[in-house]
Amino acid sequence: MARRIFPLLLVIALCAIILIFAIWNNRPTIAPHTEAGAELAPDFTLKALDGTPLKLSDYRGKVILLDFWATWCAPCQEEIPRFVEWQSKYRDRGLQVIGLSMDDSPESVQKFSREFRMNYPIALGTQDVASKYGGIFGLPVNIVIGRDGKIKAKHLGMYDLMQLERELTSQL
Amino acid sequence: MSFRFVRLGTTCVIFCLTALSMPQKGLAQWNPNQIQPATALSQSVLIQPAELVKALQSSKIKPVVLNVGPKMLYQQAHIPGAEFIGQGSDSESIKQMRARVQSLPHSTVIVLYCGCCPWAQCPNVTPAYTELRRLGFINVKVLYIADNLGTDWVYKGYPTVRGNN
Numbered sequence: 609m610a611r612r613i614f615p616l617l618l619v620i621a622l623c624a625i626i627l628i629f630a631i632w633n634n635r636p637t638i639a640p641h642t643e644a645g646a647e648l649a650p651d652f653t654l655k656a657l658d659g660t661p662l663k664l665s666d667y668r669g670k671v672i673l674l675d676f677w678a679t680w681c682a683p684c685q686e687e688i689p690r691f692v693e694w695q696s697k698y699r700d701r702g703l704q705v706i707g708l709s710m711d712d713s714p715e716s717v718q719k720f721s722r723e724f725r726m727n728y729p730i731a732l733g734t735q736d737v738a739s740k741y742g743g744i745f746g747l748p749v750n751i752v753i754g755r756d757g758k759i760k761a762k763h764l765g766m767y768d769l770m771q772l773e774r775e776l777t778s779q780l
Numbered sequence: 781m782s783f784r785f786v787r788l789g790t791t792c793v794i795f796c797l798t799a800l801s802m803p804q805k806g807l808a809q810w811n812p813n814q815i816q817p818a819t820a821l822s823q824s825v826l827i828q829p830a831e832l833v834k835a836l837q838s839s840k841i842k843p844v845v846l847n848v849g850p851k852m853l854y855q856q857a858h859i860p861g862a863e864f865i866g867q868g869s870d871s872e873s874i875k876q877m878r879a880r881v882q883s884l885p886h887s888t889v890i891v892l893y894c895g896c897c898p899w900a901q902c903p904n905v906t907p908a909y910t911e912l913r914r915l916g917f918i919n920v921k922v923l924y925i926a927d928n929l930g931t932d933w934v935y936k937g938y939p940t941v942r943g944n945n
Contacts, residue, residue, distance in 0.1 A: 678850065678852075678896075680850065680867065680869070680896070680903065681896065681897055681901075682815075682897055682901035682903070683897055683898065683901060710850065710852040710853070711850075711852075712850070712851055712852065733852070735852070735855055735856070738852070738856055739856070743856050743857060743930070743934070744852070744853065744856050744930075745853065745856055745857050745895070745928060745929045745930030745931075745933075745934045745935075746853065746895060746896060746897065746927065746928020746929050746930045746931065747853075747896060747897060747928070764927075764928060764930050764931060765898065765927050765928050765930075765931060766898060
């Protein structure tokens with residue numbers, strides 16, 4: 609009996625090792641640089657993809673997740689489906705996700721936003737806005753803004769999404 | 781009996797490998813072009829940020845530093861003296877890089893860098909490196925940026941320049 613079961617266990621163990629290795633290899637890297645401050649989030653007005661003006665201060669009173677991203681940024685592609693989900697899930701509790709794309713042209717952003725069914729306002733970011741937020745030196749950059757309009761957290765690079773969700777929901 | 785287990789085992793392994801090679805939802809849909817990840821580069825071609833800082837500060841002949849990342853990030857901060865080429869994953873940028881290096885001797889020390897994303901997800905450095913090697917350049921190095929330019933260069937206090945030049 610043991611001789612029969614042993615090869616089967618061996619196969620299961622081998623599969624488990626392959627899976628564990630793959631999961632470990634694909635784990636998100638946590639950004640080492642995390643800032644939290646209490647300064648007021650700099651206001652900006654940009655033209656949203658749909659042509660309407662996108663003014664940050666219009667969302668005062670809501671908890672804002674400001675996401676600097678780009679279509680070519682692989683970690684951004686991992687995050688965005690979660691942001692779409694959170695926008696639906698927490699909209700009634702006052703969450704507003706805003707995406708500022710750092711792409712050079714709006715065409716690829718339009719196509720991307722349709723494919724990813726992005727359900728929140730998106731605009732092309734500018735040098736000026738990026739500089740107001742201390743500079744964008746890599747993507748993604750996630751900024752959590754409280755109902756009072758103050759920056760609660762800033763994360764450069766791929767951040768732990770469970771932690772980010774906790775940070776947002778703690779403000780709601 | 782053992783043949784049955786071998787067959788079963790092979791099936792399981794093939795199933796696992798197939799499942800793992802399937803694209804993640806959304807990600808591959810958006811990357812129709814085959815990405816050549818930075819992890820494909822061998823360790824011997826990499827240069828660490830501290831080493832590059834030292835090389836740039838030395839009085840010897842300075843390397844030609846080419847930025848093969850996105851323009852917006854280059855304008856936000858780049859290594860002093862680095863020339864903007866465009867994203868290495870874009871064939872137009874590769875064409876531009878070919879034109880830039882055309883007059884250089886093949887022994888020129890060239891350093892490529894991007895810093896848009898974590899190393900394993902950077903789509904830009906490997907195509908640019910591969911092209912320079914194909915053209916016959918023998919002293920090409922790639923700056924190893926583990927997370928992004930901010931974390932691995934700017935916030936470490938290494939010199940940077942803003943704008944287009």
